[in-house]
Amino acid sequence: MTVETAAPERVGARRWAALAALTLAVTLLAVDGTVLALAVPALMADLAPTGNQLLWIGDVYSFALAGLLISMGTLADRIGRRKLLLFGVAGFGVASLLAAFAPSAGWLIAARVLLGVAGATLMPSTLSLVRNLFPEPRLRTRAIAVWSAGASGGAALGPLVGGLLLEHFWWGSVFVINVPIMLLVLLGVAFLVPESRDPAPGRFDPLSALLSVAAIVPFVWAVKHTAHEGLDVTALAAAAAGVAGAIWFVRRQRRLASPLVDVTLFARPAFSGTVVASMIAIFAFSGLLFFFSQYLQLVRGYSPLEAGLREMPLTIASIVVVVVAVRVMSRLGVGRALGAALLTTAAGLAVLAVGEGLTGYTVLALGLIVVGFGVGLAFTAATDAVLAAVPPARAGAASAISEMAYELGVALGIALLGTLQTLLYRRALPDLSALPAGSREAVSESLATAVQSGPASLRPAAQDAFSQAMQSTSFVAAVLLLVAGVLAWRVVPSEPQPRI
Numbered sequence: 012m013t014v015e016t017a018a019p020e021r022v023g024a025r026r027w028a029a030l031a032a033l034t035l036a037v038t039l040l041a042v043d044g045t046v047l048a049l050a051v052p053a054l055m056a057d058l059a060p061t062g063n064q065l066l067w068i069g070d071v072y073s074f075a076l077a078g079l080l081i082s083m084g085t086l087a088d089r090i091g092r093r094k095l096l097l098f099g100v101a102g103f104g105v106a107s108l109l110a111a112f113a114p115s116a117g118w119l120i121a122a123r124v125l126l127g128v129a130g131a132t133l134m135p136s137t138l139s140l141v142r143n144l145f146p147e148p149r150l151r152t153r154a155i156a157v158w159s160a161g162a163s164g165g166a167a168l169g170p171l172v173g174g175l176l177l178e179h180f181w182w183g184s185v186f187v188i189n190v191p192i193m194l195l196v197l198l199g200v201a202f203l204v205p206e207s208r209d210p211a212p213g214r215f216d217p218l219s220a221l222l223s224v225a226a227i228v229p230f231v232w233a234v235k236h237t238a239h240e241g242l243d244v245t246a247l248a249a250a251a252a253g254v255a256g257a258i259w260f261v262r263r264q265r266r267l268a269s270p271l272v273d274v275t276l277f278a279r280p281a282f283s284g285t286v287v288a289s290m291i292a293i294f295a296f297s298g299l300l301f302f303f304s305q306y307l308q309l310v311r312g313y314s315p316l317e318a319g320l321r322e323m324p325l326t327i328a329s330i331v332v333v334v335v336a337v338r339v340m341s342r343l344g345v346g347r348a349l350g351a352a353l354l355t356t357a358a359g360l361a362v363l364a365v366g367e368g369l370t371g372y373t374v375l376a377l378g379l380i381v382v383g384f385g386v387g388l389a390f391t392a393a394t395d396a397v398l399a400a401v402p403p404a405r406a407g408a409a410s411a412i413s414e415m416a417y418e419l420g421v422a423l424g425i426a427l428l429g430t431l432q433t434l435l436y437r438r439a440l441p442d443l444s445a446l447p448a449g450s451r452e453a454v455s456e457s458l459a460t461a462v463q464s465g466p467a468s469l470r471p472a473a474q475d476a477f478s479q480a481m482q483s484t485s486f487v488a489a490v491l492l493l494v495a496g497v498l499a500w501r502v503v504p505s506e507p508q509p510r511i
Contacts, residue, residue: 025203026144026145028199028203029144029199029203029204030141030144030154030157030158031199032195032196032199032200032203032204033137033140033141033144033200033204034137034157034158034160035161035192035195035196035199036096036133036137036196036200037133037134037137037158037161037162037165038161038165038168039103039165039189039192039193040076040130040133040134040162040165041162041165041168042165042168042169042172043072043126043130043169043189046172046173046185047068047069047169047173047185050173050177050182050185050315051065051069051304051459052309052459052462052463053177053181053182053315054068054119055459055463056463057181058113058115058116058119059116060116060119061116062433062456062457062460064116064117064120065457065459066425066426066429066430067120067123068116068119068120068123069425069429070231070425070429071120071123071124071127072123072124072126072130073127073419073421073425074127074227074231074419075123075124075126075127075128075130075131076127076130076131076134077227077415077419077421078131078223078224078227078228079127079128079131079224080134080135080411081220081271081272081411081412081415082131082219082220082223082224082271083131083132083134083135084135084136084410084411084414085215085220085411086132086215087132087135087136087139089215091206091207092135092136092139092140092143092206092207093136093200093204093205093207094206095132095135095136096132096133096136096140096200096204097197097200097201098132099129099132099133100133100193100196100197100200101193101197102125103126103129103130103133103193104189104190104193105125105129106122106125106126106128106129107186107187107189107190108186108187108190109122109125110123110125110183110186111183111184111185111186111187112183113183122186134414135410135411135414137158138155138158138394138410138414139410140204140207141154141155141158142410143205143207144204144205152337152340152395153337155391155394155395156333156336156337157333158394159387159390159394160329160330160332160387160390160391162390162417168326171319171320171322171323171326172185172319173185173304173315173319174314174315174316174317174318174319174320175316175319176188177315177316178314178315178316214268214269215269216263216267216269216270216271218263219260219264219267219270219271220271222256222260222263223260223271223272225252225253225256225260226253226257227253228253229249229252229253229256230249230250230253230254230257231253231423231426232249233246233247233249233250233253236249260272261274272411276412280502280503281396281502281503281504282397283502284498284499284501284502285349285393285396285397285413285499285502286397286412286413286416287416287495287498288349288350288353288393288495288496288498288499288502289349289389289390289413289416289417289420290416290417290419290420291353291420291491291494291495291498292353292356292386292389292393292420292492292495293416293420293421293424294420294421294423294427294428294491295356295360295424295428295488295489295491295492295495296356296382296386296424296488297420297421297424297425298423298424298425298426298427298429298484298488299360299363299424299485299488301424301425301428301429302428302429302432302484303322303363303481304318304319304322305458305459305477306367306477306478306481307321307322309459309462309474309477310458310474310477310478310481321372321375321376324376324379324383325379325380325382325383326383327383328379328380328381328382328387329383329384329386329387330387331384331387332383332384332387332388332391333387333391335388336348336387336391336392339351339388340392340395343505344504344505345395345396345503345504345505346396346500346502346503346504346505347500347505348388348392348505349389349392349396349496349500349503350496350497350499350500350501350503351388351496351500352385352386352387352388352389352392352496353385353389353492353493353495353496353499354385354492354493354496354497354500355381355384355385355388356381356382356385356386356492356496357385357489357490357492357496358381358385358489359378359379359380359381359382359384359385360378360382360485360486360488360489360492361378361485361486361489362374362377362378362381363375363378363379363382363485364378364481364483364485364486364489365378365482366378367478367482367485368478368482393413394413396504397410397412428484428487428488431483431484431487432480432481432484433457433480435479435480435483435484436457436458436476436477436479437455438480439475439476439477439479439480440454440455440472440476441469441472441476443469446466446469449464450464450465450466450469453465454469458473458474458476458477461473
């Protein structure tokens, strides 16, 4: 059981400045999950990664984050959330430099793993510290809305940050920018945020920590392996190992006096429904966003900065929604607000799918605005719903599970929707049998390699195939969000909340 220490009395600007430091940390983590998308063409030209390596570069950061969140959340309870946050901030800065100057694709993948490990030390602490800073329910809801805007806005802001940097610097600059920002977070947390820990955390179980990772990594590897090599004995064995690890983990948590995860939380429909709905939402959002940036550059022909600017409607809408989020939740209740937000996002993705088949930008901009508004509201409502679904004493465990679902959704979105996008792209290509082996492999590997190394005569056909694949993937993501919206509307309680 997690026991929050009482926050000392604070007034005015100091508390909100501390919230700004914590929100900046989670914003940078979200930016780092999407900023790499615009750098893919330049990165491929410099490091020449294979298609499989490119997917690992994109999603291994989130896999490391998701696999370690529960363990790091328990560690934060023991040594202090502020202390672990400071360690994580410093580690994130160092890992960013290692990624920026990576001499090979393998090095970059390893650096992204380290970034995920450092990020996992940050994520569990931020929301718990926000709760500690704002014990008053009304102010806490408003603070959570700001924190959620940092997460959703950061994910949408990544492409713009990447575009601005790539317009003037090399691809490694998207990592170098982390260092001065993390320095600001380090100073802000050190001087403004009080310490918070569980005074009676219980015994730490290393085996549970290992099992939490073993339940995620083999399954995801099996998905990626199947996409590139086909379904075989190795893929089935890896998937079975992941399922076995998950079952062993759950059974062990039920027996422990101080589990890493209180699995009884999932017996509450409001809690489990919110977690599943929010994971599906970020799954669809992040998976599509990863390839949308490539679409703008490689199909529409925009520069990195132009592509980032054209994604600005998404960023602005996801941040501005914080102004109306609390009012919407007060009128509809948390469950209906979450359901409506997910259904809105689904509609936005459908509009994007239509716009991707047209020549103008107006329909794309409209779709981005609708998606941004829906995602921003969904993040705020989901966080509030998770915290409201459990007693205050279990809020720490609930936050860690919610954040794990978020990061796992990011990772699976890139891996699964990315794989679907690649498969649909290859299916839409014309007959390549007459091409030399090298050209055939370049075109079928990805659109990026087709543009860089494939025959110029086939470039329009490859771009058209990518557009068709994007449309189909967008519709699939929209259907997933439709299901998540209905689930949230029916399962998550919607008792009206007091106005703020």
